[in-house]
Amino acid sequence: MSLQASELFNEFQQLSPSEFFRKNKQMLGFSGKIRSLTMVFHELITNSFDAAEEAGILPEIKIDLQKLGKDHYLLKHTDNGPGIPEKFIMQVYCSMFAGSKFRNIQSRGQQGLGCSGCVLLSQMTTGKPAKVSSACIENGEMKGVKMTFKMDVKKNKGLLMEKEEFIPTSTGVSIELQFKEVSYSKAEQGAFEYIRRTMVGNPHAQIIFRDPEGEKFIFKRAANIVPILPKEVLPHPKGVTADDLIFMAKHTDKRRFRSLLASSLSRMSEKKLREIEEITHVDLNKRPKSMKWEEAEKIVHAIGKMNFMAPPTSGLIPIGxxxxxxxxxxxxxxxxxxxxxxxxxxxxxxxxxxxxxxxxxxxxxxxxxxxxxxxxxxxxxxxxxxxxxxxxxxxxxxxxxxxxxxxxxxxxxxxxxxxxxxxxxxxxxxxxxxxxxxxxxxxxxxxxxxxxxxxxxxxxKYIRVKKAAQEKEMRSKIFEEYVPVILREAAILAETDVPEYKDMLSKVTHRALAELFGEDPDKIEEISPLDDKDARNEDIKKNNTDDVDDLEDRENIDLDEELENSENTDSLDQYFDE
Ligand SMILES: Nc1ncnc2c1ncn2[C@@H]1O[C@H](COP(=O)(O)OP(=O)(O)OP(=O)(O)O)[C@@H](O)[C@H]1O
Ligand SMILES: [Mg+2]
CATH class of the missing domain: 3.30.230.10 (Ribosomal Protein S5; domain 2)
Known part of the structure; x- marks a missing residue:
């Protein structure tokens, strides 16, 4: 007997984001024992770095990983960032899709999922609560609070179990989580390697890590500069869709299409707005709330045909x-x-x-x-x-x-x-x-x-110079070995004393090698392998410019030509397929 729609819909329900990820934890990267633990390190470290840098602090993190049993660990992660105000703590750690980074800004976090994902994984595998201690400055006063809580998965929010205030001496966040079904490893995809790589990309940070065997690793800071804080930038018109425009129009407090476009998109000058009007014949003085899908489509289509300056790059801060x-x-x-x-x-x-x-x-x-x-x-x-x-x-x-x-x-x-x-x-x-x-x-x-x-x-270039230097060194050793023997033998034949040759030897060797390598024997030149600065300087000199960027443009042209004349190879396939 077939079922009626009303019966089929008896089971209809709505999942909260936390419920969804409880069923699909692999979508947060939590799959496999080693990977799951690495992902936890990743989420907590990236949050600590983002927070410290935003507050202008050089990040310093302490991580203590204790083994409690087979595939069972206790993780304590402490940072020196600005801390989290008490009223946001449970939201940060228990609400998915909640955070401060949903802006067009360069940051490590983007989605508001990371640390609530860690709390969810801990709860799912151990049933234990999370313990967070946060110290921050609120209204000019240093405040500290320790909280113990669980995540209410159905409601996508926290359930407070204990709370205690304390007087801190410095700001920062400390979190304690237990995990089962995870594993610590020094392999390429393990947590240790994750820290090592993190330090390569973040020489301004310091991480002290105690591994499950109790061994302490200090990854020292190599540079004492807090990275410049990236600025928020408006999206570029070329990246905008009709759906984006309708969404912006619905949620804006601007009173006209033109002010909405000018304030929400970069490079949108009055001249460009007039151009859009000419192409689309859409009246840009209308109220945004009345924007129709067809109008949004026309605007996007016109933008596609127009020229705009490249997106602003002031919001991008490379490592350098x-x-x-x-x-x-x-x-x-x-x-x-x-x-x-x-x-x-x-x-x-x-x-x-x-x-x-x-x-x-x-x-x-x-x-x-x-x-x-x-x-x-x-x-x-x-x-x-x-x-x-x-x-x-x-x-x-x-x-x-x-x-x-x-x-x-x-x-x-x-x-x-x-x-x-x-x-x-x-x-x-x-x-x-x-x-x-x-x-x-x-x-x-x-x-x-x-x-x-x-x-x-x-x-x-470096390898080439190094090889040449090695070859010279090898040949000079041969001269140094044989010249004394020849002199000795020649002296015996000529029935004279062996001449004093030590001072002469290096000159003779130099001259002989110069001839061998087709160089000017009177030029005294030290052959040292290129070091980092030399290679770049040499390139610059060769191109008679002080601007490395210009040089690299020129290199790009060369390389592009090279590319055109070459076929792609699979020489790295073996490496990547590993
Ligand atoms: N250690 C910390 N110190 C201060 N604030 C923090 C810290 N960890 C998290 N936060 C705050 O909590 C928010 C949520 O963090 P979460 O990791 O869940 O998301 P996200 O970092 O914004 O994005 P993503 O999911 O991509 O990591 C952050 O946006 C930040 O505002
Ligand atoms: Mg994050």
Whole structure:
């Protein structure tokens, strides 16, 4: 017997966001024991960094991970940020889609899901409450509160169990959570590696970590500068859809279409508004609330045909070459290091972004896998390491298309090589709520590819010079070994004393080597491998300019030509398929 609609709808109900994610925790990145714990580290660290930087504080985090049983841990995470006012604490940790970052601003967090996701995972796997202690300044007064609470999943809010006030000495947040069905690991996707990578992208931070065995790791600050605070920027007209316009029109307090457009979008001058009117014949003096779908579509269509200045980039703050190099040096102690920052450009027509890359070679670059040093790729978005879902990421896609052999890197998989790539944007196009991979927008793939080739070329130069220096050294050793023997034998034949040759030896060797290498023997030149600054300076001198950006534009042209003449290779496939 068939059922009636009313019977079918007996089961009709509405899920709260927390209920949805309780059933779909993998969408928050909580899948697998190792990954789940790494994601918890990721959410708490990114929040602490965002909060400290916004308050102009150099971030300092203490993490203590204790093992309570098999796959059962207690995590204590403490930061030195501005703290959270008491009335927001439960919302921060128990309400999904709640936060202070739903703005067009460059920050690590975007969705208002991160820390409530951690509380949810803790509750789901242990049934234990969360303990938060927060110290902040409210109305000029330092206040501290400790709270114990659970999440009411149905209502998507907190249930307070205990509260106690205290007098703090400094600001910050401390959270204690228990987890089961998670696992601590030093493997590439584990929590330890997550911290190591975090430090490469955030040399201004300090993390003290006590692992489950009680070993303490101090990841020291390599740079004492709080990053400049990014500014909020208005969305660019080219990125706007009809639905966006209707949404803006519904929720604005502006009285006309024109003031709505001018105040909500960047680069929307009076001249541009007149142009829209001419193209669409829509009266921009009408009240926004009356905007019809067809009108919104016409406006978007007109914008598509018009030219606008590129999106403002004042809201984008890259890490910068020097800081990337500092961060990589501190962690990797490489023999060669080079970073490059591209100029801001945009994807989807209207979202500005910057790509910056760093290449480290030698020393502790790469990763030890089964006692063998392997190359590694560190992907970042707004300074946050992306550890999972590498296969679908724009960064991986781009690096796959570079023909590394052209840069003298034949066995890329098995060399001490770290490639750092960071995308800076007010809106990183993540592929999922887990925020682990960047959508392969063509412009992003292009920029990553270009930047990688620039640093790869500098590495190639370094390796070439180093090899030549090594060869000279080897040959000079041969001279030093044989010249005394020849002199001795010659003296015996000529029946004279062996002449004093020590002072003469280095001159003879120098002259002989110069001849061998086709160099001017009278020129005394030290052959030292290029270090970081030298490579860049040499490039600049060669192009007779002081502006590295200009130079890189020129390099881009060269590289573009190279690209056209070359086919994409799959030389990295093995690496990425691992
Ligand atoms: N350690 C902290 N110190 C101060 N404020 C914090 C801290 N952690 C979280 N917050 C506040 O709580 C809000 C919610 O954090 P949550 O991690 O859930 O979301 P988000 O960081 O905004 O975005 P995302 O889901 O992408 O991480 C933040 O927007 C911030 O306002
Ligand atoms: Mg967050």
């Amino acid at each position: 070459n020097e800081q990337i190099e500092e961060g990589m040096k501190e962690i990797l102690k490489p023999e060669f290091i080079q970073a490059t920052t591209r100029k801001p450009v945009s994807y989807r027509g209207g979202v500005a972004f910057i790509i910056e890359v760093g290449l480290a070679y030698g020393g502790n670059s790469g990763r030890i896998v089964n006692e063998q040093r392997k190359s590694e790729i560190m992907r970042f978005a707004n300074r946050v390491p992306l550890t999972f879902d590498q296969g679908s990421c724009a960064i991986t896609e781009a690096l796959k298309t570079v023909d590394w052999k052209r840069y003298g890197l034949k066995d890329l998989e098995n060399i001490p090589f770290t490639m750092f790539v960071n995308i800076i944007s007010t809106q990183v196009p993540y592929l999922s709520t887990g925020k682990q991979s960047v959508a392969p927008e063509p412009e992003i793939v292009y920029e990553v590819r270009q930047a990688s080739m620039i640093v790869a070329r500098r590495l190639q």
